Amino acid sequence: MPWKNDQVSEFETSKILELAKDCLKIDGDYVELGCYRGDTSLLLADMVKSSGKRLWIYDSFEGLPEKTLEDDSVLGRDFQKGVLNVTKREVKERFLRAGLPVPIIKKAWFAELKEVDLPEKIALAFLDGDLYESIRDSLKLVENKMVPGGVIMVHDYNNSALPGVARAVNEWLKGKNPMIQRCQSMITIML
Numbered sequence: 775m776p777w778k779n780d781q782v783s784e785f786e787t788s789k790i791l792e793l794a795k796d797c798l799k800i801d802g803d804y805v806e807l808g809c810y811r812g813d814t815s816l817l818l819a820d821m822v823k824s825s826g827k828r829l830w831i832y833d834s835f836e837g838l839p840e841k842t843l844e845d846d847s848v849l850g851r852d853f854q855k856g857v858l859n860v861t862k863r864e865v866k867e868r869f870l871r872a873g874l875p876v877p878i879i880k881k882a883w884f885a886e887l888k889e890v891d892l893p894e895k896i897a898l899a900f901l902d903g904d905l906y907e908s909i910r911d912s913l914k915l916v917e918n919k920m921v922p923g924g925v926i927m928v929h930d931y932n933n934s935a936l937p938g939v940a941r942a943v944n945e946w947l948k949g950k951n952p953m954i955q956r957c958q959s960m961i962t963i964m965l
Protein backbone atom coordinates (compact mmCIF):
# COMPACT_ATOMS: atom_id res chain seq x y z
CA MET A 775 0.00 0.00 0.00
CA PRO A 776 1.79 3.20 -1.08
CA TRP A 777 -0.12 5.39 1.42
CA LYS A 778 -0.92 5.03 5.09
CA ASN A 779 -4.52 4.10 5.90
CA ASP A 780 -5.19 4.99 9.53
CA GLN A 781 -8.81 3.78 9.35
CA VAL A 782 -8.38 0.16 8.26
CA SER A 783 -5.48 -2.05 9.39
CA GLU A 784 -3.11 -3.67 6.92
CA PHE A 785 -4.43 -7.09 7.90
CA GLU A 786 -8.04 -6.03 7.34
CA THR A 787 -7.04 -4.46 4.05
CA SER A 788 -5.43 -7.69 2.90
CA LYS A 789 -8.66 -9.53 3.79
CA ILE A 790 -10.74 -6.99 1.87
CA LEU A 791 -8.51 -7.40 -1.17
CA GLU A 792 -8.57 -11.19 -0.93
CA LEU A 793 -12.37 -11.17 -0.95
CA ALA A 794 -12.47 -8.50 -3.63
CA LYS A 795 -10.29 -10.74 -5.82
CA ASP A 796 -12.64 -13.70 -5.25
CA CYS A 797 -15.65 -11.54 -6.11
CA LEU A 798 -14.20 -10.71 -9.53
CA LYS A 799 -15.55 -14.12 -10.60
CA ILE A 800 -19.16 -13.26 -9.87
CA ASP A 801 -21.60 -10.81 -11.37
CA GLY A 802 -22.09 -7.35 -9.87
CA ASP A 803 -20.27 -4.14 -8.99
CA TYR A 804 -18.39 -3.09 -5.86
CA VAL A 805 -19.60 -0.44 -3.43
CA GLU A 806 -18.06 1.30 -0.45
CA LEU A 807 -20.36 3.24 1.87
CA GLY A 808 -18.16 5.58 3.88
CA CYS A 809 -15.12 6.11 1.67
CA TYR A 810 -13.55 9.03 3.58
CA ARG A 811 -10.25 9.91 1.81
CA GLY A 812 -10.55 6.90 -0.49
CA ASP A 813 -7.66 4.83 0.86
CA THR A 814 -9.51 1.54 0.49
CA SER A 815 -11.38 2.79 -2.58
CA LEU A 816 -8.09 3.32 -4.44
CA LEU A 817 -7.15 -0.33 -3.87
CA LEU A 818 -10.59 -1.52 -4.95
CA ALA A 819 -10.43 0.71 -8.04
CA ASP A 820 -7.12 -0.85 -8.95
CA MET A 821 -8.61 -4.32 -8.48
CA VAL A 822 -11.62 -3.72 -10.75
CA LYS A 823 -9.94 -1.55 -13.37
CA SER A 824 -9.85 -4.11 -16.17
CA SER A 825 -12.66 -6.38 -14.96
CA GLY A 826 -15.67 -4.68 -16.50
CA LYS A 827 -16.96 -4.05 -12.98
CA ARG A 828 -17.50 -0.59 -11.60
CA LEU A 829 -16.73 0.82 -8.20
CA TRP A 830 -19.32 3.07 -6.52
CA ILE A 831 -18.28 5.04 -3.46
CA TYR A 832 -20.40 7.11 -1.10
CA ASP A 833 -19.83 9.63 1.63
CA SER A 834 -21.42 12.71 3.15
CA PHE A 835 -18.12 14.50 2.53
CA GLU A 836 -19.17 16.39 5.64
CA GLY A 837 -17.80 13.86 8.09
CA LEU A 838 -19.78 11.79 10.55
CA PRO A 839 -23.43 12.56 11.32
CA GLU A 840 -24.74 13.01 14.85
CA LYS A 841 -24.44 9.93 17.05
CA THR A 842 -27.52 8.24 18.47
CA LEU A 843 -27.96 6.50 21.83
CA GLU A 844 -26.88 3.21 20.24
CA ASP A 845 -23.42 4.70 19.65
CA ASP A 846 -22.91 5.76 23.23
CA SER A 847 -19.44 4.77 24.48
CA VAL A 848 -16.84 6.40 26.66
CA LEU A 849 -14.14 5.08 24.35
CA GLY A 850 -15.76 6.66 21.31
CA ARG A 851 -15.60 10.28 22.42
CA ASP A 852 -13.44 11.25 19.43
CA PHE A 853 -16.07 10.19 16.91
CA GLN A 854 -18.07 13.39 16.94
CA LYS A 855 -20.31 15.00 14.32
CA GLY A 856 -18.22 16.45 11.47
CA VAL A 857 -15.12 14.39 12.22
CA LEU A 858 -13.56 12.62 9.18
CA ASN A 859 -14.41 15.44 6.85
CA VAL A 860 -12.88 15.52 3.38
CA THR A 861 -14.09 16.98 0.10
CA LYS A 862 -15.34 15.00 -2.88
CA ARG A 863 -12.88 16.91 -5.07
CA GLU A 864 -9.89 15.81 -2.93
CA VAL A 865 -10.98 12.20 -3.25
CA LYS A 866 -11.53 12.47 -7.00
CA GLU A 867 -8.08 14.02 -7.43
CA ARG A 868 -6.43 11.12 -5.64
CA PHE A 869 -7.71 8.73 -8.31
CA LEU A 870 -6.54 11.01 -11.09
CA ARG A 871 -3.08 11.34 -9.49
CA ALA A 872 -2.87 7.57 -9.10
CA GLY A 873 -3.78 7.08 -12.78
CA LEU A 874 -6.81 5.03 -11.83
CA PRO A 875 -10.32 5.22 -13.30
CA VAL A 876 -12.41 7.57 -11.17
CA PRO A 877 -15.23 5.58 -9.54
CA ILE A 878 -18.81 6.72 -9.35
CA ILE A 879 -18.60 9.05 -6.35
CA LYS A 880 -21.85 10.08 -4.65
CA LYS A 881 -22.03 12.77 -2.01
CA ALA A 882 -25.02 12.08 0.24
CA TRP A 883 -26.13 11.05 3.69
CA PHE A 884 -26.85 7.34 3.46
CA ALA A 885 -30.40 7.88 4.69
CA GLU A 886 -31.04 10.06 1.64
CA LEU A 887 -29.82 7.57 -0.93
CA LYS A 888 -32.37 5.77 -3.09
CA GLU A 889 -32.22 2.37 -4.80
CA VAL A 890 -31.27 4.02 -8.10
CA ASP A 891 -28.19 5.52 -6.51
CA LEU A 892 -26.72 2.05 -6.16
CA PRO A 893 -25.77 -0.46 -8.83
CA GLU A 894 -28.42 -2.99 -9.85
CA LYS A 895 -26.23 -5.89 -8.73
CA ILE A 896 -23.61 -5.82 -6.01
CA ALA A 897 -20.88 -8.45 -5.64
CA LEU A 898 -18.99 -6.76 -2.81
CA ALA A 899 -20.12 -4.15 -0.31
CA PHE A 900 -17.70 -2.56 2.14
CA LEU A 901 -19.65 -0.71 4.83
CA ASP A 902 -17.57 1.66 6.92
CA GLY A 903 -19.91 4.33 8.29
CA ASP A 904 -18.84 3.91 11.95
CA LEU A 905 -22.23 4.63 13.53
CA TYR A 906 -25.45 2.73 14.22
CA GLU A 907 -27.75 4.53 11.79
CA SER A 908 -25.05 4.71 9.12
CA ILE A 909 -24.56 0.94 9.15
CA ARG A 910 -28.29 0.22 9.52
CA ASP A 911 -29.03 2.42 6.48
CA SER A 912 -26.13 0.96 4.48
CA LEU A 913 -27.33 -2.60 5.07
CA LYS A 914 -30.83 -1.60 4.01
CA LEU A 915 -29.46 -0.06 0.82
CA VAL A 916 -27.41 -3.07 -0.28
CA GLU A 917 -29.40 -6.06 1.02
CA ASN A 918 -31.67 -6.55 -2.00
CA LYS A 919 -28.92 -5.88 -4.50
CA MET A 920 -26.41 -8.49 -3.36
CA VAL A 921 -25.85 -11.36 -5.83
CA PRO A 922 -25.57 -14.97 -4.63
CA GLY A 923 -21.97 -15.52 -3.56
CA GLY A 924 -21.56 -11.81 -2.83
CA VAL A 925 -20.02 -10.47 0.37
CA ILE A 926 -20.84 -7.67 2.76
CA MET A 927 -17.93 -6.52 4.90
CA VAL A 928 -18.67 -4.28 7.85
CA HIS A 929 -15.78 -2.50 9.49
CA ASP A 930 -15.67 -1.76 13.26
CA TYR A 931 -18.00 -4.62 14.19
CA ASN A 932 -15.59 -5.47 16.96
CA ASN A 933 -14.70 -1.96 18.09
CA SER A 934 -15.84 -0.96 21.56
CA ALA A 935 -15.44 2.71 20.66
CA LEU A 936 -18.17 2.26 18.04
CA PRO A 937 -20.79 -0.07 19.61
CA GLY A 938 -23.53 1.03 17.22
CA VAL A 939 -21.92 -0.90 14.38
CA ALA A 940 -22.37 -4.31 16.05
CA ARG A 941 -25.90 -3.32 17.14
CA ALA A 942 -26.93 -2.51 13.59
CA VAL A 943 -25.33 -5.66 12.18
CA ASN A 944 -26.79 -7.93 14.86
CA GLU A 945 -30.28 -6.51 14.33
CA TRP A 946 -29.92 -7.06 10.59
CA LEU A 947 -28.69 -10.62 11.09
CA LYS A 948 -31.74 -11.60 13.20
CA GLY A 949 -33.65 -14.38 11.44
CA LYS A 950 -30.92 -14.77 8.81
CA ASN A 951 -28.29 -17.46 8.79
CA PRO A 952 -25.47 -16.45 6.46
CA MET A 953 -21.90 -17.66 6.75
CA ILE A 954 -19.89 -15.23 8.82
CA GLN A 955 -16.17 -14.59 9.12
CA ARG A 956 -14.44 -12.30 11.58
CA CYS A 957 -11.15 -10.56 10.96
CA GLN A 958 -9.91 -8.12 13.62
CA SER A 959 -12.62 -5.47 13.90
CA MET A 960 -14.34 -6.50 10.68
CA ILE A 961 -17.20 -8.91 10.09
CA THR A 962 -17.78 -10.49 6.71
CA ILE A 963 -21.20 -11.78 5.74
CA MET A 964 -21.11 -14.28 2.87
CA LEU A 965 -24.34 -14.54 0.90
Ligand SMILES: C[S@@+](CC[C@H](N)C(=O)[O-])C[C@H]1O[C@@H](n2cnc3c(N)ncnc32)[C@H](O)[C@@H]1O
Nearest residue numbers: 808809810814833834837838883884902903908
Ligand atom coordinates in the same frame (compact mmCIF):
# COMPACT_ATOMS: atom_id res chain seq x y z
C1 LIG B 1 -13.99 5.52 8.95
S1 LIG B 1 -14.37 6.58 7.66
C2 LIG B 1 -14.23 5.52 6.26
C3 LIG B 1 -12.84 5.03 5.98
C4 LIG B 1 -12.69 4.39 4.60
N1 LIG B 1 -13.66 3.36 4.39
C5 LIG B 1 -11.31 3.83 4.42
O1 LIG B 1 -11.20 2.60 4.22
O2 LIG B 1 -10.36 4.58 4.47
C6 LIG B 1 -16.10 6.78 7.80
C7 LIG B 1 -16.72 7.65 6.73
O3 LIG B 1 -18.12 7.44 6.72
C8 LIG B 1 -18.79 8.64 6.44
N2 LIG B 1 -20.15 8.51 6.97
C9 LIG B 1 -20.49 8.00 8.19
N3 LIG B 1 -21.83 7.99 8.32
C10 LIG B 1 -22.35 8.49 7.18
C11 LIG B 1 -23.69 8.70 6.72
N4 LIG B 1 -24.74 8.39 7.48
N5 LIG B 1 -23.86 9.21 5.49
C12 LIG B 1 -22.80 9.52 4.72
N6 LIG B 1 -21.50 9.35 5.09
C13 LIG B 1 -21.28 8.82 6.31
C14 LIG B 1 -17.95 9.70 7.11
O4 LIG B 1 -18.12 10.96 6.49
C15 LIG B 1 -16.52 9.15 6.95
O5 LIG B 1 -15.88 9.71 5.84
